[in-house]
Amino acid sequence: MTLDNNIYLYNLPYEIIFFILKKLDNMDILYSLFGMNHRLDNIIQDKIFTTMLNFVSISSLTNDISSISDRMLDRFCYNVLPRIHYNVKHLILESTSMGRILHAGSYPNLTELKLFNFNQEIIPRYFIDDSHLQHIYNQINDLTLISNENNTEMHSKDYTNNIYTVALNLFKNLTHLTIAGAFNKDYPPFSLDNLSLNMFSSTLTKLSIRVNIFNDCLALLDGHLQQLTTFIVYVNSIVYESSPSYMLNNDLPSLKVFSLTSYDDTDQYDMLVVPLLQRMLNLEELTLYLRVTRRTIFIDGTHIYNKILIHMLQLHTFTFYISSEKRIEVLPLRLSNSDIQRTFTNTLNRQVVCSVHYFSDFDNICHVFSLPFTFDHLEKISNHFPNMIFNSVTYLTLYDIIPFQYKFFVQIAQAFPLLNYLSINNDEPPSLNIYNSRFIDKSWLTIEYPYLTSLDLSFAHIYYINQFLNEKKTILPSLSELIVDYERLKVVTKNFTREKTRRNCATVKRLSVKGSINLENVYRYFPLLLNYECCPNYI
Known part of the structure; x- marks a missing residue:
């Protein structure tokens, strides 16, 4: 009796092969093993391996223009995707390979699409002239666009009308929409008006975008998106705009999760931000990143509770960073870190850090934030x-x-x-x-x-x-x-x-x-x- 030392992968029991393949990267499996053996083909066509396909290379995520080789991508599009496309529910793509991959199958079960390197150049190629992809766009309900455009010369309102509106009008049944910038860089923000609001599906329940001014944020909450339960918004500038007038008195009962981030300082916190937050009576999760200036007193725990949290009886998660600057010539009292810390008694059991610094009699700042710090x-x-x-x-x-x-x-x-x-x-x-x-x-x-x-x-x-x-x-x-x-x-x-x-x-x-x-x-x-x-x- 002789012992065969050459044991191949496809000779192993089905359960062991399945266990091994589940430990490997999804794309590595499909690139390397598909077509080698009939038994392996049957295993890797299982929907557990083809539910989500990621075609974004590591190099592209590190801001390198190189990507998956054309030769390997062509092989995958011609030999693999036509045989597994019916199992694919999620696709992560780069704009350069978008056309070839989407044309490789009909993807009847595809519902989530994440597109890297989104820019104005792909609009005419895939969102205007390519009508063959319309059936795929119609079935997408979760869309993520990662922009690689920074400091574009196009005005934000023109970019909204010519790029965002054209792209989003193709996706009629969205429930989740995320638009973000790559590598933590700025990207062209939305600049909204009453006409451009029509680009958003009325079925949206989750929206994560960047807008130009605070009025754009108010416009999105003015009744058009009544089904919205999660709203994550980055605002370039929180400034007072006299027009147009939005419904500021109506409550927002559907909203459960709200995140507001603005890196520029603002002196309109009390006039604009606080009234908006007080309308969110059923909010369960709140995230705030704000830099507030020209106040006569610091924003502390007492203020946050009395002006914001007391209106949100369902709130269970509060993540925040707020800095407030006082610029007055005479200070009645210099508060210490401990003084500010003692005001935080109602922050939903979150640990809070306070840091006060007096640069001069008229220039001082207070930082307060929850832990862990996530910004x-x-x-x-x-x-x-x-x-x-x-x-x-x-x-x-x-x-x-x-x-x-x-x-x-x-x-x-x-x-x-x-x-x-x-x-x-x-x-x-x-x-x-x-x-x-x-x-x-x-x-x-x-x-x-x-x-x-x-x-x-x-x-x-x-x-x-x-x-x-x-x-x-x-x-x-x-x-x-x-x-x-x-x-x-x-x-x-x-x-x-x-x-x-x-x-x-x-x-x-x-x-x-x-x-x-x-x-x-x-x-x-x-x-x-x-x-x-x-x-x-x-x-």
């Missing part, structure tokens, strides 16, 4: 901000009138491990000579920000410019955008000859400076530079 932005962080880990934050601005010490930047690098954008606003240096090695503590470690791509030093003292560009102090392996004062940049780089600052400048592709520059020196020192801006005022 990607933090602004105007000072020396006294609590030392804790913020794994979700990618965008950070620092501001203080007290110098930032070396240990503060060590804390920042540790507290914000995924930092992508950093701005420093501080014109007060530590009392050290930036070029005198006698003042350098030999125990200092080089600080690294591995994911930092954009650095704004336009309002930073020359000390901090040296701190970040000097490779002996800071390593910035991913830096691609630098915003800085040109004269100070010249000093720190010793007129673009200093070796210690060359490494952190070598990866920069976009440079924004104030004043005129010497192009020859700049391009020599920034070898990857693609464009530059000479700004009379900083952006």
